[in-house]
Amino acid sequence: MAKIERKCKEVLDKTEWIAIATVGADGPHLAGTWGEYVKALGMVNDDTLFVPIGGYQKTEDNLEMNSRIELLCGTRQVQGNHGPGKGCRIRGTGKIQKNGEKYEEVKKKFPWARGVLIIRAEEVYEQL
Numbered sequence: 001m002a003k004i005e006r007k008c009k010e011v012l013d014k015t016e017w018i019a020i021a022t023v024g025a026d027g028p029h030l031a032g033t034w035g036e037y038v039k040a041l042g043m044v045n046d047d048t049l050f051v052p053i054g055g056y057q058k059t060e061d062n063l064e065m066n067s068r069i070e071l072l073c074g075t076r077q078v079q080g081n082h083g084p085g086k087g088c089r090i091r092g093t094g095k096i097q098k099n100g101e102k103y104e105e106v107k108k109k110f111p112w113a114r115g116v117l118i119i120r121a122e123e124v125y126e127q128l
């Protein structure tokens, strides 16, 4: 397991949006979420993130077949090694929960959510 800390945590806190990649029978698939949503739901153990899901039908189908997931985000608001701008790439597994304690918590903040995507980071890489 890898921890999301230091610069990557800062990037996640400040990024406007996050790309979410899954794998389907027909190849890669991208969805998105807002950084502020992920920030609002908080992190557990510095390695588990939560995304409120409204759509994500294809993402859900893909995760049922293959739980591998990858996120990419970035912001100019964090200083990188070459100037303003840093990114973070997170690889791990994802699962969607449509009931339970976490989902009830998510619904309080995002009443439109039909579930919560739970992402467990296994590898964390800084970019830029």
Ligand SMILES: Cc1cc2nc3c(=O)[nH]c(=O)nc-3n(C[C@H](O)[C@H](O)[C@H](O)COP(=O)(O)O)c2cc1C
Binding pocket: 017, 018, 030, 031, 032, 033, 034, 037, 051, 052, 053, 054, 055, 056, 057, 058, 059, 060
């Ligand atoms: C910047 C951005 C943020 C988004 N945030 C969310 C989100 O937090 N929750 C959600 O359900 N959809 C969000 N979407 C929409 C999904 O990416 C879109 O519904 C996508 O098609 C996922 O559904 P699919 O897996 O069926 O393709 C966002 C899209 C973008 C571009």
